[in-house]
Amino acid sequence: MSHTLGARQAQKQKTRQAFLDAALALLEEQSLSSLGLREVTRAVGVAPTAFYRHFRSIPDLGVALVDEALGSLHPMVRETVSTTGDSEERISRAVELIAHYVAAHPSHVRFIARERHGGVQPVREAIGGQLARFADEVRVTLAQDPGAAGWSDDDVLMLARLYVDQMLISASLFLEALERPADERDRVARLATRQLRLITIGRDHWLD
Amino acid sequence: MSHTLGARQAQKQKTRQAFLDAALALLEEQSLSSLGLREVTRAVGVAPTAFYRHFRSIPDLGVALVDEALGSLHPMVRETVSTTGDSEERISRAVELIAHYVAAHPSHVRFIARERHGGVQPVREAIGGQLARFADEVRVTLAQDPGAAGWSDDDVLMLARLYVDQMLISASLFLEALERPADERDRVARLATRQLRLITIGRDHWLD
DNA sequence: AATTCCAGAGAACAGTTGTTAACTGGATGA
DNA sequence: TCATCCAGTTAACAACTGTTCTCTGGAATT
Numbered sequence: 001m002s003h004t005l006g007a008r009q010a011q012k013q014k015t016r017q018a019f020l021d022a023a024l025a026l027l028e029e030q031s032l033s034s035l036g037l038r039e040v041t042r043a044v045g046v047a048p049t050a051f052y053r054h055f056r057s058i059p060d061l062g063v064a065l066v067d068e069a070l071g072s073l074h075p076m077v078r079e080t081v082s083t084t085g086d087s088e089e090r091i092s093r094a095v096e097l098i099a100h101y102v103a104a105h106p107s108h109v110r111f112i113a114r115e116r117h118g119g120v121q122p123v124r125e126a127i128g129g130q131l132a133r134f135a136d137e138v139r140v141t142l143a144q145d146p147g148a149a150g151w152s153d154d155d156v157l158m159l160a161r162l163y164v165d166q167m168l169i170s171a172s173l174f175l176e177a178l179e180r181p182a183d184e185r186d187r188v189a190r191l192a193t194r195q196l197r198l199i200t201i202g203r204d205h206w207l208d
Numbered sequence: 209m210s211h212t213l214g215a216r217q218a219q220k221q222k223t224r225q226a227f228l229d230a231a232l233a234l235l236e237e238q239s240l241s242s243l244g245l246r247e248v249t250r251a252v253g254v255a256p257t258a259f260y261r262h263f264r265s266i267p268d269l270g271v272a273l274v275d276e277a278l279g280s281l282h283p284m285v286r287e288t289v290s291t292t293g294d295s296e297e298r299i300s301r302a303v304e305l306i307a308h309y310v311a312a313h314p315s316h317v318r319f320i321a322r323e324r325h326g327g328v329q330p331v332r333e334a335i336g337g338q339l340a341r342f343a344d345e346v347r348v349t350l351a352q353d354p355g356a357a358g359w360s361d362d363d364v365l366m367l368a369r370l371y372v373d374q375m376l377i378s379a380s381l382f383l384e385a386l387e388r389p390a391d392e393r394d395r396v397a398r399l400a401t402r403q404l405r406l407i408t409i410g411r412d413h414w415l416d
Numbered sequence: 417a418a419t420t421c422c423a424g425a426g427a428a429c430a431g432t433t434g435t436t437a438a439c440t441g442g443a444t445g446a
Numbered sequence: 447t448c449a450t451c452c453a454g455t456t457a458a459c460a461a462c463t464g465t466t467c468t469c470t471g472g473a474a475t476t
Contacts, residue, residue, distance in 0.1 A: 006443075006444070007442095007443065007444095008442090008443055008444070008451090008452080008453080011443095011453075012452090012453065015453080015454085027327075029327065030241045030327040031239045031240075031241045031242065031326055031327035032239075033238045033239045033241070033242040034239070034241040034242030034327065036432085036433065036434085037433080037434060037435095038432080038433065038434075039433095046453095046454065046455090047454060047455050047456075048433095048434080048435090049435085049436090049454075049455075049456085050453070050454050050455080052435085053452080053453055053454070054453095110325075113325040114325045114326060114327065116325075117318075117321040117322045117324075117325075117380065118239055118322060118326070119235075119237065119238040119239035119242065119322065155402065158399055158402050158403060158406075159406065161399070161403075162403050162406065165373075165377050169373050172325065191366055191369070194363065194366050195366060195369075195370050198366075198367065198370065198407065198410040198411065198414060199406065199407065199410055200410070201409075201410040201413050201414060201416075202406040202407055202408070202409040202410030202411075202413075203406065203410075204413075205409050205410075205412075205413050206406060206409060208409075214473075214474070215472095215473065215474095216421090216422080216423085216472090216473050216474065219423080219473095220422090220423065223423080223424085244462085244463065244464085245463080245464060245465095246462080246463065246464075247463095254423095254424065254425085255424060255425050255426070256425095256463095256464080256465090257424075257425070257426085257465085257466090258423070258424050258425080259464095260465085261422080261423055261424070262423095265464095
Protein backbone atom coordinates (compact mmCIF):
# COMPACT_ATOMS: atom_id res chain seq x y z
CA MET A 1 0.00 0.00 0.00
CA SER A 2 1.17 3.55 -0.70
CA HIS A 3 2.09 5.06 2.67
CA THR A 4 3.25 8.64 3.23
CA LEU A 5 5.28 9.90 0.29
CA GLY A 6 8.86 10.96 0.71
CA ALA A 7 9.62 14.67 1.01
CA ARG A 8 10.69 14.43 -2.62
CA GLN A 9 7.37 13.18 -4.04
CA ALA A 10 5.40 15.45 -1.74
CA GLN A 11 7.12 18.56 -3.07
CA LYS A 12 6.58 17.42 -6.63
CA GLN A 13 2.85 16.97 -6.12
CA LYS A 14 2.71 20.38 -4.47
CA THR A 15 4.28 22.00 -7.52
CA ARG A 16 2.01 20.04 -9.83
CA GLN A 17 -1.01 21.32 -7.93
CA ALA A 18 0.38 24.85 -8.20
CA PHE A 19 0.45 24.40 -11.98
CA LEU A 20 -3.18 23.27 -12.01
CA ASP A 21 -4.26 26.16 -9.78
CA ALA A 22 -2.37 28.77 -11.77
CA ALA A 23 -3.69 27.46 -15.07
CA LEU A 24 -7.26 27.45 -13.80
CA ALA A 25 -6.92 31.05 -12.66
CA LEU A 26 -5.52 32.14 -16.01
CA LEU A 27 -8.33 30.31 -17.81
CA GLU A 28 -10.91 32.56 -16.22
CA GLU A 29 -10.29 35.07 -18.97
CA GLN A 30 -9.10 33.03 -21.94
CA SER A 31 -9.43 29.56 -23.39
CA LEU A 32 -7.04 26.65 -23.22
CA SER A 33 -5.91 26.86 -26.82
CA SER A 34 -4.43 30.29 -26.14
CA LEU A 35 -2.86 29.42 -22.80
CA GLY A 36 0.91 29.60 -23.02
CA LEU A 37 3.34 27.32 -21.27
CA ARG A 38 5.51 30.25 -20.19
CA GLU A 39 2.43 32.10 -19.01
CA VAL A 40 1.67 29.28 -16.58
CA THR A 41 5.23 28.86 -15.30
CA ARG A 42 5.47 32.61 -14.78
CA ALA A 43 2.32 32.53 -12.66
CA VAL A 44 3.63 29.61 -10.62
CA GLY A 45 7.01 31.25 -10.17
CA VAL A 46 9.22 28.57 -11.69
CA ALA A 47 11.38 28.32 -14.79
CA PRO A 48 9.61 27.50 -18.09
CA THR A 49 11.38 24.18 -18.39
CA ALA A 50 10.05 22.99 -15.04
CA PHE A 51 6.71 22.52 -16.78
CA TYR A 52 7.97 19.42 -18.60
CA ARG A 53 8.66 17.66 -15.31
CA HIS A 54 4.89 17.48 -14.76
CA PHE A 55 3.09 17.63 -18.11
CA ARG A 56 3.96 16.71 -21.66
CA SER A 57 2.05 19.69 -23.04
CA ILE A 58 -0.70 22.20 -22.34
CA PRO A 59 -3.46 19.88 -23.64
CA ASP A 60 -2.10 17.29 -21.22
CA LEU A 61 -2.52 19.73 -18.35
CA GLY A 62 -6.04 20.42 -19.62
CA VAL A 63 -6.97 16.75 -19.38
CA ALA A 64 -5.69 16.69 -15.79
CA LEU A 65 -7.93 19.68 -15.06
CA VAL A 66 -10.94 17.81 -16.44
CA ASP A 67 -10.36 14.99 -13.97
CA GLU A 68 -9.94 17.44 -11.13
CA ALA A 69 -13.16 19.24 -12.05
CA LEU A 70 -15.46 16.28 -12.66
CA GLY A 71 -13.82 13.25 -11.12
CA SER A 72 -15.07 13.82 -7.60
CA LEU A 73 -18.58 14.65 -8.74
CA HIS A 74 -19.76 11.16 -9.64
CA PRO A 75 -20.65 9.91 -6.15
CA MET A 76 -22.47 13.18 -5.42
CA VAL A 77 -24.56 12.85 -8.57
CA ARG A 78 -25.39 9.22 -7.86
CA GLU A 79 -26.55 10.08 -4.37
CA THR A 80 -28.57 13.09 -5.53
CA VAL A 81 -30.44 11.26 -8.26
CA SER A 82 -31.02 8.18 -6.13
CA THR A 83 -34.59 7.00 -5.73
CA THR A 84 -35.13 8.15 -2.16
CA GLY A 85 -37.80 10.80 -1.82
CA ASP A 86 -40.53 11.89 -4.24
CA SER A 87 -39.70 13.58 -7.54
CA GLU A 88 -40.17 17.13 -6.26
CA GLU A 89 -37.71 16.35 -3.49
CA ARG A 90 -35.18 14.96 -5.94
CA ILE A 91 -35.50 18.01 -8.15
CA SER A 92 -34.70 20.42 -5.34
CA ARG A 93 -31.81 18.18 -4.26
CA ALA A 94 -30.40 18.34 -7.78
CA VAL A 95 -30.76 22.11 -8.11
CA GLU A 96 -29.10 22.62 -4.74
CA LEU A 97 -26.25 20.30 -5.65
CA ILE A 98 -25.55 22.35 -8.76
CA ALA A 99 -25.89 25.68 -7.00
CA HIS A 100 -23.48 24.62 -4.28
CA TYR A 101 -20.96 23.08 -6.63
CA VAL A 102 -20.88 26.18 -8.82
CA ALA A 103 -20.50 28.42 -5.78
CA ALA A 104 -17.71 26.26 -4.36
CA HIS A 105 -15.79 25.67 -7.60
CA PRO A 106 -16.71 28.42 -10.06
CA SER A 107 -13.54 28.31 -12.10
CA HIS A 108 -13.74 24.56 -12.54
CA VAL A 109 -17.27 24.91 -13.84
CA ARG A 110 -16.25 27.72 -16.15
CA PHE A 111 -13.40 25.62 -17.47
CA ILE A 112 -15.70 22.69 -18.27
CA ALA A 113 -18.32 24.88 -19.96
CA ARG A 114 -15.64 26.65 -21.98
CA GLU A 115 -13.65 23.63 -23.09
CA ARG A 116 -16.54 21.26 -23.68
CA HIS A 117 -16.70 22.59 -27.23
CA GLY A 118 -13.29 24.27 -27.11
CA GLY A 119 -10.39 24.16 -29.53
CA VAL A 120 -8.36 21.38 -27.90
CA GLN A 121 -9.41 17.91 -29.03
CA PRO A 122 -8.02 15.72 -26.20
CA VAL A 123 -9.72 17.95 -23.64
CA ARG A 124 -13.03 17.88 -25.53
CA GLU A 125 -12.83 14.10 -25.55
CA ALA A 126 -12.01 13.89 -21.85
CA ILE A 127 -15.02 16.06 -21.00
CA GLY A 128 -17.25 14.12 -23.39
CA GLY A 129 -16.18 10.89 -21.73
CA GLN A 130 -16.98 12.18 -18.25
CA LEU A 131 -20.40 13.48 -19.34
CA ALA A 132 -21.18 10.12 -20.94
CA ARG A 133 -20.33 8.51 -17.60
CA PHE A 134 -22.72 10.88 -15.81
CA ALA A 135 -25.47 10.09 -18.32
CA ASP A 136 -24.95 6.37 -17.87
CA GLU A 137 -24.99 6.63 -14.09
CA VAL A 138 -28.23 8.58 -14.23
CA ARG A 139 -29.61 6.02 -16.70
CA VAL A 140 -28.87 3.15 -14.30
CA THR A 141 -30.53 4.99 -11.44
CA LEU A 142 -33.59 5.87 -13.51
CA ALA A 143 -33.94 2.29 -14.69
CA GLN A 144 -34.26 1.15 -11.04
CA ASP A 145 -37.17 3.53 -10.49
CA PRO A 146 -40.64 1.90 -10.71
CA GLY A 147 -41.67 4.78 -13.00
CA ALA A 148 -39.40 3.31 -15.66
CA ALA A 149 -41.53 0.20 -16.09
CA GLY A 150 -42.40 -0.30 -19.74
CA TRP A 151 -39.65 2.06 -20.95
CA SER A 152 -37.19 0.94 -23.60
CA ASP A 153 -33.50 1.10 -22.67
CA ASP A 154 -32.99 3.67 -25.39
CA ASP A 155 -35.69 5.94 -24.01
CA VAL A 156 -34.25 5.76 -20.50
CA LEU A 157 -30.87 6.86 -21.86
CA MET A 158 -32.61 9.62 -23.83
CA LEU A 159 -34.14 10.91 -20.60
CA ALA A 160 -30.86 10.60 -18.70
CA ARG A 161 -29.08 12.70 -21.32
CA LEU A 162 -31.84 15.29 -21.11
CA TYR A 163 -31.33 15.55 -17.36
CA VAL A 164 -27.55 15.78 -17.62
CA ASP A 165 -27.64 18.44 -20.33
CA GLN A 166 -30.15 20.37 -18.26
CA MET A 167 -27.80 20.23 -15.27
CA LEU A 168 -25.01 21.72 -17.35
CA ILE A 169 -27.17 24.52 -18.68
CA SER A 170 -28.25 25.38 -15.16
CA ALA A 171 -24.65 25.28 -13.94
CA SER A 172 -23.69 27.77 -16.62
CA LEU A 173 -26.57 30.07 -15.65
CA PHE A 174 -25.60 29.87 -11.97
CA LEU A 175 -22.08 30.81 -12.99
CA GLU A 176 -23.26 33.94 -14.79
CA ALA A 177 -25.43 34.83 -11.82
CA LEU A 178 -22.56 34.40 -9.34
CA GLU A 179 -21.18 37.89 -9.67
CA ARG A 180 -24.56 39.54 -9.41
CA PRO A 181 -27.12 40.41 -6.73
CA ALA A 182 -28.36 37.41 -4.79
CA ASP A 183 -31.90 37.58 -6.14
CA GLU A 184 -30.49 36.74 -9.56
CA ARG A 185 -29.33 33.40 -8.20
CA ASP A 186 -32.81 32.73 -6.84
CA ARG A 187 -34.30 33.38 -10.25
CA VAL A 188 -31.92 30.90 -11.83
CA ALA A 189 -32.76 28.32 -9.17
CA ARG A 190 -36.48 28.77 -9.78
CA LEU A 191 -36.00 28.55 -13.55
CA ALA A 192 -33.94 25.37 -13.25
CA THR A 193 -36.49 23.86 -10.86
CA ARG A 194 -39.41 24.52 -13.19
CA GLN A 195 -37.56 23.17 -16.21
CA LEU A 196 -36.70 19.95 -14.38
CA ARG A 197 -40.31 19.78 -13.18
CA LEU A 198 -41.62 20.07 -16.73
CA ILE A 199 -39.29 17.33 -17.91
CA THR A 200 -40.43 15.13 -15.04
CA ILE A 201 -44.07 15.71 -15.95
CA GLY A 202 -43.28 14.69 -19.52
CA ARG A 203 -41.64 11.59 -18.12
CA ASP A 204 -44.73 10.70 -16.07
CA HIS A 205 -46.95 10.81 -19.17
CA TRP A 206 -44.44 9.36 -21.66
CA LEU A 207 -46.28 6.06 -22.02
CA ASP A 208 -49.79 7.54 -22.48
CA MET B 209 -31.36 54.14 -51.32
CA SER B 210 -28.17 52.16 -51.61
CA HIS B 211 -27.73 51.37 -55.30
CA THR B 212 -24.87 49.36 -56.81
CA LEU B 213 -21.61 50.05 -54.99
CA GLY B 214 -18.63 51.51 -56.79
CA ALA B 215 -15.83 49.18 -57.78
CA ARG B 216 -13.99 50.56 -54.77
CA GLN B 217 -16.56 49.54 -52.13
CA ALA B 218 -17.25 46.25 -53.89
CA GLN B 219 -13.62 45.18 -53.68
CA LYS B 220 -13.49 46.19 -50.04
CA GLN B 221 -16.50 44.05 -49.15
CA LYS B 222 -14.98 41.17 -51.07
CA THR B 223 -11.79 41.37 -49.01
CA ARG B 224 -13.79 41.68 -45.82
CA GLN B 225 -15.69 38.53 -46.69
CA ALA B 226 -12.37 36.81 -47.41
CA PHE B 227 -11.29 37.69 -43.87
CA LEU B 228 -14.47 36.20 -42.41
CA ASP B 229 -14.14 33.03 -44.48
CA ALA B 230 -10.48 32.54 -43.67
CA ALA B 231 -11.06 33.12 -39.95
CA LEU B 232 -13.94 30.66 -39.88
CA ALA B 233 -11.79 28.01 -41.56
CA LEU B 234 -8.96 28.56 -39.07
CA LEU B 235 -11.42 28.36 -36.18
CA GLU B 236 -12.29 24.77 -37.05
CA GLU B 237 -9.29 23.67 -35.04
CA GLN B 238 -8.74 26.37 -32.44
CA SER B 239 -10.68 28.96 -30.54
CA LEU B 240 -10.99 32.66 -31.12
CA SER B 241 -8.83 33.73 -28.20
CA SER B 242 -5.85 32.01 -29.81
CA LEU B 243 -6.51 33.22 -33.36
CA GLY B 244 -3.75 35.55 -34.50
CA LEU B 245 -4.17 38.60 -36.66
CA ARG B 246 -1.21 37.64 -38.82
CA GLU B 247 -2.51 34.12 -39.09
CA VAL B 248 -5.70 35.41 -40.69
CA THR B 249 -4.03 37.85 -43.07
CA ARG B 250 -1.62 35.10 -44.15
CA ALA B 251 -4.57 32.85 -44.99
CA VAL B 252 -6.27 35.64 -46.94
CA GLY B 253 -3.06 36.51 -48.77
CA VAL B 254 -2.74 40.18 -47.78
CA ALA B 255 -0.35 42.18 -45.63
CA PRO B 256 -0.92 42.09 -41.85
CA THR B 257 -1.73 45.79 -41.79
CA ALA B 258 -4.61 45.34 -44.22
CA PHE B 259 -6.55 43.80 -41.35
CA TYR B 260 -7.04 47.17 -39.69
CA ARG B 261 -8.87 48.51 -42.75
CA HIS B 262 -11.73 46.14 -41.91
CA PHE B 263 -11.69 45.31 -38.21
CA ARG B 264 -10.44 47.02 -35.10
CA SER B 265 -9.34 43.74 -33.53
CA ILE B 266 -9.85 39.98 -33.58
CA PRO B 267 -12.76 40.14 -31.09
CA ASP B 268 -14.34 42.66 -33.46
CA LEU B 269 -14.08 40.15 -36.30
CA GLY B 270 -15.59 37.54 -34.00
CA VAL B 271 -18.66 39.68 -33.38
CA ALA B 272 -19.08 40.04 -37.15
CA LEU B 273 -18.95 36.25 -37.44
CA VAL B 274 -21.70 35.91 -34.85
CA ASP B 275 -23.99 38.09 -36.95
CA GLU B 276 -23.14 36.13 -40.07
CA ALA B 277 -23.84 32.83 -38.33
CA LEU B 278 -27.09 33.65 -36.55
CA GLY B 279 -28.49 36.80 -38.16
CA SER B 280 -30.20 35.09 -41.05
CA LEU B 281 -31.67 32.36 -38.87
CA HIS B 282 -34.39 34.37 -37.13
CA PRO B 283 -37.02 34.27 -39.89
CA MET B 284 -36.43 30.52 -40.35
CA VAL B 285 -36.95 29.85 -36.66
CA ARG B 286 -40.09 31.96 -36.53
CA GLU B 287 -41.56 30.10 -39.47
CA THR B 288 -40.59 26.69 -38.08
CA VAL B 289 -42.07 27.24 -34.65
CA SER B 290 -45.20 28.91 -36.01
CA THR B 291 -48.51 27.45 -34.92
CA THR B 292 -49.40 25.77 -38.21
CA GLY B 293 -49.64 21.98 -37.95
CA ASP B 294 -49.95 19.77 -34.87
CA SER B 295 -47.15 19.47 -32.34
CA GLU B 296 -45.66 16.30 -33.85
CA GLU B 297 -45.42 18.09 -37.17
CA ARG B 298 -43.74 21.11 -35.61
CA ILE B 299 -41.23 18.88 -33.87
CA SER B 300 -40.13 17.20 -37.08
CA ARG B 301 -39.98 20.59 -38.81
CA ALA B 302 -37.67 21.85 -36.07
CA VAL B 303 -35.39 18.81 -36.13
CA GLU B 304 -35.11 19.04 -39.92
CA LEU B 305 -34.33 22.75 -39.76
CA ILE B 306 -31.45 22.07 -37.41
CA ALA B 307 -30.16 19.10 -39.38
CA HIS B 308 -30.16 21.08 -42.61
CA TYR B 309 -28.61 24.18 -41.11
CA VAL B 310 -25.79 22.19 -39.52
CA ALA B 311 -25.16 20.32 -42.78
CA ALA B 312 -25.15 23.56 -44.79
CA HIS B 313 -23.07 25.68 -42.39
CA PRO B 314 -21.08 23.35 -40.16
CA SER B 315 -18.25 25.75 -39.37
CA HIS B 316 -20.65 28.52 -38.39
CA VAL B 317 -22.38 26.15 -35.99
CA ARG B 318 -19.05 24.97 -34.58
CA PHE B 319 -18.01 28.59 -34.08
CA ILE B 320 -21.17 29.42 -32.14
CA ALA B 321 -20.96 26.32 -29.95
CA ARG B 322 -17.28 26.97 -29.26
CA GLU B 323 -17.47 30.68 -28.53
CA ARG B 324 -20.76 30.70 -26.63
CA HIS B 325 -18.77 30.08 -23.47
CA GLY B 326 -15.41 30.99 -25.01
CA GLY B 327 -12.66 33.26 -23.78
CA VAL B 328 -13.64 36.45 -25.62
CA GLN B 329 -16.18 38.55 -23.75
CA PRO B 330 -17.63 40.69 -26.57
CA VAL B 331 -18.26 37.56 -28.64
CA ARG B 332 -19.90 35.76 -25.71
CA GLU B 333 -22.16 38.74 -25.25
CA ALA B 334 -23.06 38.91 -28.94
CA ILE B 335 -24.01 35.23 -28.95
CA GLY B 336 -25.93 35.59 -25.69
CA GLY B 337 -27.86 38.48 -27.17
CA GLN B 338 -28.80 36.53 -30.29
CA LEU B 339 -29.90 33.52 -28.23
CA ALA B 340 -32.02 35.76 -26.03
CA ARG B 341 -33.67 37.07 -29.21
CA PHE B 342 -34.41 33.51 -30.33
CA ALA B 343 -35.90 32.67 -26.94
CA ASP B 344 -38.09 35.76 -27.04
CA GLU B 345 -39.29 35.02 -30.55
CA VAL B 346 -40.20 31.49 -29.52
CA ARG B 347 -41.89 32.88 -26.42
CA VAL B 348 -44.08 35.19 -28.50
CA THR B 349 -45.05 32.35 -30.82
CA LEU B 350 -45.82 29.99 -27.94
CA ALA B 351 -47.94 32.63 -26.24
CA GLN B 352 -50.18 32.79 -29.33
CA ASP B 353 -50.85 29.06 -29.15
CA PRO B 354 -54.16 28.08 -27.49
CA GLY B 355 -52.20 25.55 -25.41
CA ALA B 356 -50.66 28.49 -23.55
CA ALA B 357 -53.97 29.52 -21.98
CA GLY B 358 -53.57 29.83 -18.21
CA TRP B 359 -49.76 30.00 -18.39
CA SER B 360 -47.87 32.78 -16.65
CA ASP B 361 -45.58 34.90 -18.86
CA ASP B 362 -42.63 33.65 -16.86
CA ASP B 363 -43.50 30.02 -17.48
CA VAL B 364 -43.86 30.60 -21.22
CA LEU B 365 -40.39 32.12 -21.30
CA MET B 366 -39.11 29.19 -19.25
CA LEU B 367 -40.45 26.78 -21.87
CA ALA B 368 -39.09 28.87 -24.74
CA ARG B 369 -35.60 28.79 -23.22
CA LEU B 370 -35.90 25.03 -22.80
CA TYR B 371 -36.71 24.65 -26.48
CA VAL B 372 -33.89 26.94 -27.61
CA ASP B 373 -31.31 25.24 -25.43
CA GLN B 374 -32.50 21.90 -26.71
CA MET B 375 -32.05 23.11 -30.30
CA LEU B 376 -28.46 24.05 -29.57
CA ILE B 377 -27.67 20.74 -27.95
CA SER B 378 -29.09 18.92 -30.95
CA ALA B 379 -27.14 21.14 -33.33
CA SER B 380 -23.94 20.24 -31.51
CA LEU B 381 -24.77 16.53 -31.72
CA PHE B 382 -25.53 16.80 -35.44
CA LEU B 383 -22.17 18.48 -35.86
CA GLU B 384 -20.33 15.61 -34.19
CA ALA B 385 -22.28 13.14 -36.31
CA LEU B 386 -21.49 14.97 -39.55
CA GLU B 387 -18.19 13.28 -40.19
CA ARG B 388 -19.52 9.82 -39.46
CA PRO B 389 -21.66 7.17 -41.18
CA ALA B 390 -25.12 8.37 -42.12
CA ASP B 391 -26.95 6.15 -39.63
CA GLU B 392 -25.30 8.14 -36.86
CA ARG B 393 -27.15 11.22 -38.07
CA ASP B 394 -30.42 9.32 -38.00
CA ARG B 395 -29.82 8.30 -34.42
CA VAL B 396 -29.23 11.93 -33.45
CA ALA B 397 -32.39 12.97 -35.27
CA ARG B 398 -34.43 10.34 -33.46
CA LEU B 399 -32.90 11.32 -30.10
CA ALA B 400 -33.66 15.00 -30.69
CA THR B 401 -37.19 14.19 -31.79
CA ARG B 402 -37.94 12.13 -28.70
CA GLN B 403 -36.49 14.74 -26.37
CA LEU B 404 -38.61 17.47 -27.94
CA ARG B 405 -41.60 15.14 -27.73
CA LEU B 406 -41.05 14.54 -24.03
CA ILE B 407 -40.80 18.27 -23.39
CA THR B 408 -44.00 18.82 -25.35
CA ILE B 409 -45.79 16.16 -23.30
CA GLY B 410 -44.65 17.91 -20.15
CA ARG B 411 -46.01 21.12 -21.60
CA ASP B 412 -49.42 19.53 -22.27
CA HIS B 413 -49.75 18.45 -18.63
CA TRP B 414 -48.10 21.49 -17.02
CA LEU B 415 -51.35 22.84 -15.58
CA ASP B 416 -52.60 19.54 -14.12
C1' DA C 417 -7.68 66.94 -66.37
C1' DA C 418 -6.36 67.73 -61.78
C1' DT C 419 -7.15 66.57 -57.04
C1' DT C 420 -8.49 63.92 -53.20
C1' DC C 421 -9.22 59.57 -51.13
C1' DC C 422 -8.10 55.14 -49.18
C1' DA C 423 -7.29 49.79 -49.54
C1' DG C 424 -3.37 47.56 -49.27
C1' DA C 425 2.02 47.10 -49.13
C1' DG C 426 6.44 47.38 -46.92
C1' DA C 427 9.68 47.77 -43.26
C1' DA C 428 10.80 47.96 -38.71
C1' DC C 429 9.85 47.74 -33.43
C1' DA C 430 10.14 45.40 -29.00
C1' DG C 431 8.14 41.27 -26.89
C1' DT C 432 6.70 36.97 -26.84
C1' DT C 433 6.57 31.98 -27.76
C1' DG C 434 7.98 26.46 -27.34
C1' DT C 435 11.91 23.54 -27.06
C1' DT C 436 16.85 22.06 -26.74
C1' DA C 437 20.82 21.10 -23.89
C1' DA C 438 23.75 21.13 -20.10
C1' DC C 439 23.81 22.36 -15.19
C1' DT C 440 23.09 22.27 -9.85
C1' DG C 441 22.08 20.67 -5.35
C1' DG C 442 19.36 18.44 -2.04
C1' DA C 443 16.76 14.12 -1.11
C1' DT C 444 17.11 9.03 -1.64
C1' DG C 445 18.81 4.33 -1.25
C1' DA C 446 22.95 1.06 -0.98
C1' DT D 447 29.29 7.60 3.71
C1' DC D 448 29.05 7.64 -1.08
C1' DA D 449 26.84 7.14 -5.54
C1' DT D 450 22.48 7.85 -7.81
C1' DC D 451 18.44 10.23 -8.87
C1' DC D 452 15.65 13.99 -10.47
C1' DA D 453 12.89 18.60 -9.64
C1' DG D 454 14.04 22.81 -10.95
C1' DT D 455 17.59 26.34 -13.16
C1' DT D 456 20.10 28.79 -16.68
C1' DA D 457 21.11 30.15 -21.32
C1' DA D 458 20.28 30.25 -25.93
C1' DC D 459 17.63 29.28 -30.44
C1' DA D 460 14.73 30.57 -34.31
C1' DA D 461 10.14 31.75 -35.03
C1' DC D 462 6.40 34.25 -34.15
C1' DT D 463 3.28 38.08 -32.36
C1' DG D 464 0.48 43.06 -32.60
C1' DT D 465 1.18 47.72 -33.83
C1' DT D 466 3.47 51.98 -35.63
C1' DC D 467 4.65 54.88 -39.54
C1' DT D 468 5.43 55.80 -44.29
C1' DC D 469 4.45 54.92 -48.93
C1' DT D 470 1.92 53.61 -53.42
C1' DG D 471 -1.29 53.42 -57.12
C1' DG D 472 -5.74 53.15 -58.81
C1' DA D 473 -10.63 54.64 -58.01
C1' DA D 474 -13.68 58.55 -56.92
C1' DT D 475 -14.71 63.30 -56.93
C1' DT D 476 -14.36 67.96 -58.59
